[in-house]
Every structure is written in structure tokens, then in C-alpha cells.
Amino acid sequence: MGFVYTLRGMLRERAGRVFQTALARAVAPLAVVLIAGAIFNANGAFFTWETHRSMLREISVHGILACGMTVVILTGGIDLGVGSLLGLSAVGFAMLAMPMEVAAPLAIGAVLAGGAALGAVSGGFVARFRVQPFVVTLAMMVFGRGLAKLISGGQKITVYTSLSEVPDTTRELPAVMKAIDTKILGGNVSVVTVVFLACAGVTWVVLRRLRVGRYIYATGGSREAAELSGVPAGRTLVIAYALSGVMAAVAGICQAAQETHGDPETGFGYELDAIAMVVLGGTTLSGGRGGIGLTLLGALTMGMLQKILSLNAFQTAERMMLTGVILMVAVLFQRRLGSEGQR
Amino acid sequence: MRAVVHVRLGWVYEGIAMPMLHRRAFVSAFVALASLAALTSCSSGSSSGSKRKGHAGTPDDPFVIGMSQCNLGEPWRVQMNKDIKHAAAAYPNVKLVFKDAQNDSLAQRAHVEELVAQGIDLLIISPKEAAPLTQPVAEAFKKGIPVIVLDRAVQGEEYTVFIGADNKRIGREAGKWAVQALGGKGKIVELKGLMTSTPGQDRSSGFREGLDLATNKEIQVVFEADMQWLEPNARKEMASALATQSDIQLVYAHNDPGAHGAYLAAKEAGREGQMKFIGIDGLPHEGIRYVTQGILDATFLYPTGGQEAIDTAIKIFNGEKVEKKITLGTRIYTKENAAKGGEEIK
Numbered sequence: 001m002g003f004v005y006t007l008r009g010m011l012r013e014r015a016g017r018v019f020q021t022a023l024a025r026a027v028a029p030l031a032v033v034l035i036a037g038a039i040f041n042a043n044g045a046f047f048t049w050e051t052h053r054s055m056l057r058e059i060s061v062h063g064i065l066a067c068g069m070t071v072v073i074l075t076g077g078i079d080l081g082v083g084s085l086l087g088l089s090a091v092g093f094a095m096l097a098m099p100m101e102v103a104a105p106l107a108i109g110a111v112l113a114g115g116a117a118l119g120a121v122s123g124g125f126v127a128r129f130r131v132q133p134f135v136v137t138l139a140m141m142v143f144g145r146g147l148a149k150l151i152s153g154g155q156k157i158t159v160y161t162s163l164s165e166v167p168d169t170t171r172e173l174p175a176v177m178k179a180i181d182t183k184i185l186g187g188n189v190s191v192v193t194v195v196f197l198a199c200a201g202v203t204w205v206v207l208r209r210l211r212v213g214r215y216i217y218a219t220g221g222s223r224e225a226a227e228l229s230g231v232p233a234g235r236t237l238v239i240a241y242a243l244s245g246v247m248a249a250v251a252g253i254c255q256a257a258q259e260t261h262g263d264p265e266t267g268f269g270y271e272l273d274a275i276a277m278v279v280l281g282g283t284t285l286s287g288g289r290g291g292i293g294l295t296l297l298g299a300l301t302m303g304m305l306q307k308i309l310s311l312n313a314f315q316t317a318e319r320m321m322l323t324g325v326i327l328m329v330a331v332l333f334q335r336r337l338g339s340e341g342q343r
Numbered sequence: 344m345r346a347v348v349h350v351r352l353g354w355v356y357e358g359i360a361m362p363m364l365h366r367r368a369f370v371s372a373f374v375a376l377a378s379l380a381a382l383t384s385c386s387s388g389s390s391s392g393s394k395r396k397g398h399a400g401t402p403d404d405p406f407v408i409g410m411s412q413c414n415l416g417e418p419w420r421v422q423m424n425k426d427i428k429h430a431a432a433a434y435p436n437v438k439l440v441f442k443d444a445q446n447d448s449l450a451q452r453a454h455v456e457e458l459v460a461q462g463i464d465l466l467i468i469s470p471k472e473a474a475p476l477t478q479p480v481a482e483a484f485k486k487g488i489p490v491i492v493l494d495r496a497v498q499g500e501e502y503t504v505f506i507g508a509d510n511k512r513i514g515r516e517a518g519k520w521a522v523q524a525l526g527g528k529g530k531i532v533e534l535k536g537l538m539t540s541t542p543g544q545d546r547s548s549g550f551r552e553g554l555d556l557a558t559n560k561e562i563q564v565v566f567e568a569d570m571q572w573l574e575p576n577a578r579k580e581m582a583s584a585l586a587t588q589s590d591i592q593l594v595y596a597h598n599d600p601g602a603h604g605a606y607l608a609a610k611e612a613g614r615e616g617q618m619k620f621i622g623i624d625g626l627p628h629e630g631i632r633y634v635t636q637g638i639l640d641a642t643f644l645y646p647t648g649g650q651e652a653i654d655t656a657i658k659i660f661n662g663e664k665v666e667k668k669i670t671l672g673t674r675i676y677t678k679e680n681a682a683k684g685g686e687e688i689k
Binding site for chain 2: 042045050149154155158161183263311317
């Protein structure tokens with residue numbers, strides 16, 4: 001019996017050591033999902049690059065949101081407004097690029113600026129008036145969706161939408177929208193995936209290479225302690241939410257390009273997918289611990305899981321239940337190993 | 344009988360976000376939610392409180408028709424309101440009052456009561472759900488206000504007319520068309536709306552009836568998936584269909600955005616030329632456009648009934664007798680006939 005105990009203890013210690021880093025803990029659920037994919041491979045469809053290419057395209061928009069969400073969650077907050085800001089940006093971009101025929105760089109710049117501004121408003125309320133991020137961004141979620149419906153008149157903005165009553169039947173889809181929804185590198189990678197990786201790169205630089213990154217972790221650890229040690233916590237919060245707003249705008253542009261129109265209803269519920277990706281990666285909702293690398297792994301796990309369920313034609317009800325169970329198990333697993341590893 | 348798409352992923356709120364937040368945050372969030380709900384439901388409370396007398400129906404004192412819409416989030420319902428407005432423009436002795444319940448049954452109930460209090464002469468309602476709206480509709484009807492129920496039904500008999508389309512029949516027509524277009528042989532992908540919704544179920548079962556797989560043995564449905572009426576989901580599911588099926592001749596989606604999403608996925612795989620795409624709804628700025636652009640091969644109109652509602656309202660004002668139930672037909676739009684306004688299916 002004693003031997004069994006020692007063996008268990010050894011295994012436990014070994015596992016604790018292997019999963020000591022958060023990164024290793026985030027890889028574990030991904031590995032499990034990959035194995036599941038290899039078993040339920042839908043007649044080999046799981047082993048083709050096309051499947052993974054489209055999986056990477058499908059997670060890109062949610063993943064871009066998750067980049068901004070990571071930063072906000074690291075400050076100890078949450079941004080429920082990103083799904084609506086995505087819809088608003090999609091409509092705004094479609095409006096500028098198609099009926100208003102604004103040049104592409106200008107249209108993109110304007111939408112990004114709009115996203116940053118609305119994000120900063122959220123951040124401002126959190127920082128200045130100390131309203132809970134949940135409440136502030138809930139309000140932004142409702143407001144943003146309303147604004148999207150207002151400027152679009154409740155209709156999708158398509159190539160034919162014109163500023164007058166008469167539809168414009170001559171316009172072609174703008175080159176910028178075509179360019180975003182294509183593949184590069186010999187047709188092996190979707191442009192939106194590259195945009196996603198670029199957003200992750202920017203987030204990494206902000207978190208790991210800039211001073212504001214240290215401020216973000218410090219503010220998330222404890223705002224009071226951070227302020228006492230001279231961290232401008234208020235400004236840091238504004239920057240974090242503004243960054244999340246910019247990411248939502250990028251995601252909105254990608255969404256509009258992929259749908260070939262600006263739909264005021266698009267992005268509904270996406271904030272929850274983004275939160276799920278961040279949490280699955282292992283960034284803690286209490287703030288201060290985690291990072292963008294983890295979110296990338298979380299996004300991959302989520303995307304891979306959805307792809308497997310889709311390839312095997314699971315019904316919606318089963319999919320939702322399975323996703324919920326797997327998410328919960330993965331988070332519990334990380335929590336357990338994480339606390340053991342630190343001891 | 345349209346679907347409600349606003350039900351996605353609510354589990355994450357309860358599953359993750361809630362326990363992690365402090366209780367205070369949760370309480371204030373709840374208060375904020377409650378006050379938001381209160382704001383939206385109270386925002387249009389302008390009741391006159393006077394007893395219903397009725398209007399003369401002249402251009403100076405026009406008939407007032409109250410239109411209670413359950414949700415303007417869907418383009419199809421925006422179109423319904425547009426159709427009603429357009430149809431009523433022909434009658435200078437009719438005035439319209441619109442309400443949008445934003446997908447909230449209780450808000451819609453309040454709207455009906457407000458409209459009745461305002462002294463409308465006729466109520467058009469496209470209810471969100473049957474059960475919670477049966478009572479308010481019946482009360483309006485008992486007060487002598489004629490009620491036209493559009494698209495989704497209420498329970499019982501206490502209304503004047505029900506006008507609606509037949510999803511099952513539209514699905515059947517789509518199935519028959521598919522058999523013909525395939526020449527009785529081929530593989531089909533079906534992208535379903537929401538299979539927990541009646542329109543999704545009817546559009547699916549009708550389609551299968553139309554396909555008549557028992558007779559047409561060389562037709563096969565090789566892949567089916569829910570796309571929850573959403574274009575990005577349809578594109579995703581179609582990508583899976585393309586990855587697992589090397590041979591697809593036709594895609595049937597339960598709505599036009601779904602068919603468009605499927606087309607985009609096929610185009611990404613370079614296979615859009617190998618298959619036909621058909622959808623349902625036939626909105627002028629959506630499905631019919633896709634058909635004229637050559638993206639879809641056919642779309643079947645799911646009529647809003649806006650024009651018919653106003654025609655019926657005028658008949659009621661003139662004291663003519665109307666039927667208790669009016670079932671709307673459908674039209675098919677293909678590349679050949681879309682410019683001429685499609686073709687009616689009798």
C-alpha cells in the first residue's frame with residue numbers, strides 16, 4: 001500500500017512539474033481536442049490542411065476580439081461591448097466603403113478611430129467613476145447595437161445600398177473587401193488569419209514590451225497597490241478598453257468583408273465566445289495573471305473543437321452541451337494543476 | 344412564424360462570468376439590467392385614457408391602424424413594416440402607428456394595451472409568441488376593435504383575421520424544384536434554420552416531402568446541419584460539408600443569408616460552379632438580389648402579408664365580410680424571371 005501511495009505521490013509531483021507553466025496547462029486541452037479530432041476524423045477530413053485553414057479563418061474574428069479581451073481581463077475587468085462594437089464597425093465600414101465610396105485607408109482609419117473612441121469611453125467610466133466594468137460595458141453593448149441599427153436603418157448595407165432611395169446597381173464590391181476575404185501564401189492562409197496573428201502580435205508587444213503592459217498587469221493585480229506605487233491606473237484602464245475597442249473595429253471590418261455586407265445584427269453574442277477563448281487559455285478573470293499566448297491556445301482549442309463537432313455534423317443542442325462541459329472541465333483542470341504546481 | 348436567433352451562448356454568462364464577479368458587481372449588473380428593461384418598456388407610454396369612439400375615416404379624421412411588431416431586428420420584419428406603410432400610402436384616410444417590441448412578449452403586450460387606450464380603429468399584430476399575447480389581443484377584440492393577426496398565430500378565436508404563409512408548402516416547392524433541377528439525381532446539402540423553431544422544422548419536413556426520396560431513389564441528402572439562420576454559421580457548416588463530401592450538386596438553405604454563406608464557402612473551395620444554391624425568403628434587397636447576381640439559382644418568397652393586411656383592413660372598414668384565415672402563396676425567383684417580379688406558384 002505504501003508503495004502505491006509513493007507512486008501516486010510521484011506521479012502527482014511529476015504532473016505538477018510538467019504543468020507548472022500556464023502555457024503547458026493551456027496546451028493540455030488543445031492536445032485532448034486534437035486527439036479527439038484524430039479519432040473522429042470524418043473520413044480523413046480532419047487531416048487535410050483545407051479543414052484547418054478554414055478553421056483558422058473561422059476563429060479569426062472571435063480571436064481578434066479575444067486579443068482585446070485578454071488585455072481588459074488582465075486589468076481585472078471585462079468588456080461585454082465588443083460584439084456590438086463589431087456590428088457597429090461592420091456597418092460603419094460597409095457604409096464608408098460602399099455607398100459613401102470613401103478611399104479604403106481612410107475608411108479603415110475612421111472605423112478604427114471610432115472603435116478606439118467608444119472603447120475609451122468605456123474605459124473612462126471604469127477609471128474615473130469606478131463603475132463596475134460589467135455594468136459599463138453592458139451599457140456599451142446595448143448602446144453600440146442601437147447605434148449600428150440607427151445608422152444602417154435596420155437593413156444590411158450592401159454594394160447596392162445608396163445614399164438616396166434608389167438602389168445603385170452599378171457598383172462593384174470594393175477591392176479592399178475582396179482583398180480581406182482572400183487567401184495568400186499560395187492559397188494556404190486566409191488574410192483574416194494573418195490579421196488575427198498581427199493583432200495578437202500587437203497585443204504581445206503592448207503587454208510584454210511596453211511600459212503600459214507592466215501597468216496593465218499591476219492594475220489587474222491590485223489597483224490600489226498599483227496606484228500607491230505610482231502606476232497611473234486610470235490612464236492604463238482607458239488604454240486597455242480603447243485597445244479592446246480597436247480590436248472590435250478590426251474584427252468588424254473583417255466580418256463585413258467576409259459577409260460582403262455590413263449587417264447591424266452581426267457579432268451578437270461574440271463577446272461571450274471571446275471571453276471563453278481567454279478563459280480556456282488560462283487567463284484568470286480576477287486579473288493580473290495570464291497573457292496573449294494563452295489566448296491563442298484557447299482560441300485554437302475552441303476553433304478545433306467547433307470544427308470537429310461541425311465535421312461530424314453534431315446537432316446544435318449536443319454541440320452547446322459538449323462545449324459547455326468541455327469548457328468547464330478544461331477550466332477546472334487548469335485550476336487544479338495550477339494550484340498544485342505553485343505549491 | 345419566423346425564428347428568433349437571439350439565444351446563442353447564454354450559458355457563458357452563467358457558467359463563467361457570474362461566479363467570478365463579486366456579489367456587488369452582480370447585484371448592480373442586475374439592477375442595471377432591470378432598469379434597462381424598464382426603460383425600454385416604458386419609453387412609449389403615451390396613452391390618452393379617453394374612451395374609444397372611433398374615427399370618421401376621412402382625410403381630416405383618418406382611421407388609425409395600430410401595428411404591433413414583435414421585433415425589428417430581422418430584415419424580413421423591417422420589410423413587413425415597409426410593405427404595410429407602402430400599402431397604406433394609397434389610402435389618405437388611413438393613419439398608421441407602429442410599435443416595435445424588440446423581441447419581448449411583455450413589451451408587446453404593453454404595446455397592444457397602449458394602442459387600445461390610444462383609441463385605434465384596427466389592430467394589426469405580428470405576435471412574438473402565442474400564449475402571452477392571446478389575452479391582450481382578445482381584450483382588444485372584445486372592445487370592438489378588429490384585429491388582424493399576421494404571420495404568427497394567437498390561441499383561440501378572438502381575433503378577426505389571421506394572415507400567414509405556409510412554411511411547409513414553401514419547403515415542398517423548394518424540394519420539387521430541386522428534384523427537377525437535378526434531373527432526379529444528385530447529392531444535396533441542407534443547411535437548416537433552427538430545428539427547435541417551427542419554421543425550421545416546417546421548411547425541413549416540407550422539403551423532404553417535395554424531394555420524395557422514396558420515389559427519387561437517386562437523390563440523397565448527404566449533409567445536414569443547423570446554422571441558426573446566421574450567415575457566418577452557414578459558411579462554417581458548408582466548409583465542413585465541402586471537407587467531408589467530394590460530390591455535392593445542390594445546397595438548400597432555410598433562408599437566403601444561409602444560402603449566401605454556403606456560396607461563399609463553396610467559392611473559397613473553388614467549387615461554387617459544381618452546385619446549385621437555393622434559399623427561402625426572397626427579400627428584394629437580399630435573396631432576389633443574389634438571384635439576379637447569379638449567386639443563388641432560386642429563392643422562394645416567404646411573403647410578409649403587409650399588402651394583404653392593409654387590403655383586409657380596408658375591407659373591414661368598408662363593412663365587407665372577410666375570411667377568418669388567409670393563407671398566402673409563394674413566388675419563385677430564378678435568373679430568368681427575377682427581373683419580371685418572379686413567378687407565382689399556385
